[in-house]
Amino acid sequence: MTPFEAVLFDLDGTLCRRTQDTQRLYARTFERAGERPFGTPDALWAALDGPPDHDDIIGYYGAGFARLAAQHGRSDADPIALARALRSHVDNAAVELHPGAERAITSAGANGRLGLVTNGPETQQSEKLDALGIADRFDVLVFAADLPRSKPHRVPFETALDPLAIAPERALYVGNSLGYDVAGAQNAGMAVAWLRGDDDVGGYDPEYTIESLAELPAILDGER
Ligand SMILES: [Mg+2]
Numbered sequence: 179m180t181p182f183e184a185v186l187f188d189l190d191g192t193l194c195r196r197t198q199d200t201q202r203l204y205a206r207t208f209e210r211a212g213e214r215p216f217g218t219p220d221a222l223w224a225a226l227d228g229p230p231d232h233d234d235i236i237g238y239y240g241a242g243f244a245r246l247a248a249q250h251g252r253s254d255a256d257p258i259a260l261a262r263a264l265r266s267h268v269d270n271a272a273v274e275l276h277p278g279a280e281r282a283i284t285s286a287g288a289n290g291r292l293g294l295v296t297n298g299p300e301t302q303q304s305e306k307l308d309a310l311g312i313a314d315r316f317d318v319l320v321f322a323a324d325l326p327r328s329k330p331h332r333v334p335f336e337t338a339l340d341p342l343a344i345a346p347e348r349a350l351y352v353g354n355s356l357g358y359d360v361a362g363a364q365n366a367g368m369a370v371a372w373l374r375g376d377d378d379v380g381g382y383d384p385e386y387t388i389e390s391l392a393e394l395p396a397i398l399d400g401e402r
Pocket residue numbers: 188189190191192353354355
């Protein structure tokens with residue numbers, strides 16, 4: 179018997195991943211901004227402060243480019259122009275489902291109610307959902323960038339559970355971020371299945387740790 183009446187999913191890095199060529203995106207960003215190239219995409223991701231700040235996405239990427247410019251002695255570079263150029267080249271439709279995502283959604287939908295809780299804004303995330311063709315699979319969609327509070331605050335999770343009339347302890351959240359998904363779902367009183375990437379679990383304590391979404395059906399069947 180299933181211990182959960184609802185499953186809520188994170189989107190980015192959990193159900194899907196980007197397929198855009200990041201080297202090409204990075205090179206075109208410098209071309210468009212009229213800047214001599216420095217750094218690498220990986221160095222930029224490492225220079226960013228955690229997941230995107232959707233209230234100030236240009237400032238978020240600009241701070242990353244500024245750190246990278248400082249590392250390369252490029253005080254002449256314009257980090258904000260680079261951030262704007264990067265944003266203009268990002269293709270939100272260039273996404274694909276993770277292995278096991280289709281079956282996990284089907285399994286969770288057969289098990290109970292289904293929701294999506296993402297920190298991104300609807301304008302951006304709906305382009306991804308359309309490209310993936312999964313928007314109509316969910317009973318509720320929550321775009322936390324459009325709410326007063328984002329993950330890890332409990333508000334986005336409660337915003338999903340309220341219309342479903344399901345108590346948090348009867349719901350499972352599935353996400354790949356320790357700080358935003360594991361901490362956030364637990365803030366809302368939900369159990370969480372953490373999709374592990376390269377991160378160490380650190381001081382967090384997810385109820386379930388999975389290597390792939392293919393492991394989700396066994397959790398929903400109460401076999402774990
Ligand atoms: Mg994520």
